[in-house]
Amino acid sequence: MDCGIAGSEVVDDPRDLTIEYPIVEIFHSVQGEGARVGIPHIFVRFGNCNLRCEWCDTDFDTYAMQSSMDILEQILAFDCKRIIFTGGEPALQDLWPLHRILKRRGYELSIETNGTIALPEGLLDWICVSPKDQMYPQSKIKQRSGDELKCVYVGQDLTMYDDLIEGFSHHYLQPCYIEGESIEWNGRHFAQTEKVVKDNPRWRLSLQTHKWMGVD
Structure with missing residues (x-):
């Protein structure tokens, strides 16, 4: 049985196509931060999260349930083969059906996760962990390896990452940016993070360039 999109020779398991996910939005843009900044991706933003960070810019409680088939149809509308699962917290979902589809x-699959849920081996091509234990010290980081470690800097002692950093190839500090705060407030955080990176050369500075460009 061919359960692919019309005209496709790909054969999917019908059960995979009916799985539903909480979707906030699906859009095509460039990655604005971290190691892959400037590279076009399709962003699949999931609803729900197990943390509540004050700087989060996503309304992850507002979403629509969509089937894998619905998600695939939206993805196929874009001329891009790189996908980022983001949120919310995408690791709350069973991503294997989407992986198979x-x-x-031929899609490359990446994830941006807070690391509190261990990811299955072989599920993803690129793993970015952005731990929030600087705000939630009780939240144990279970995904301790990947491609990119990206930490929002709010003044925490970087030695808290000494054990974690070895499991990742790229290490980034990102200034805490809150849209409702003043230019002066956010500017102080930028300057503080820049100084910390200069004093700690294992880390690189990550800026949310997509916000400067006014894109998603």
Whole structure:
């Protein structure tokens, strides 16, 4: 049985196509931060999260349930083969059905996660962990390896990452940016983070360039 999009020779398991996910939005843009800044991706933003960070810029409690088939149709509308699962917290979802559907069509799959949920081996091509234990010390980081470690800097002691940093190839500090705060407030955080990076050369500075450009 061919359960692919019309005209496709890809054969999917019908059960995979009916799985539903909480979706905030799906859009095509450039990655604005971290190691892959400037590279076009399709962003699949999931609803729900197990943390409540004050600087979060996503209304992850507002979402619509969509089937894998609905998600695939939206993804196919974009001329891009790189996908980022983000949120909210995408690791709350069973991503294997989407993995099977999308890998059959040649997509590269990445994730941005807070690391509190361990990811299955082989599920993803690129793993970015952005731990929030500087705000939630009781939240144990269970995903301790990947490609990119990206930490929002709010003045925490960087030695808290000494054990974690070894599991990642790229290490980034990102200034805490809150849209409702003043230019002066955010500017102080930029300057503080820049100084910390200069004093700690294992880390690199990550800026949210997509916000400067006014894109998603």
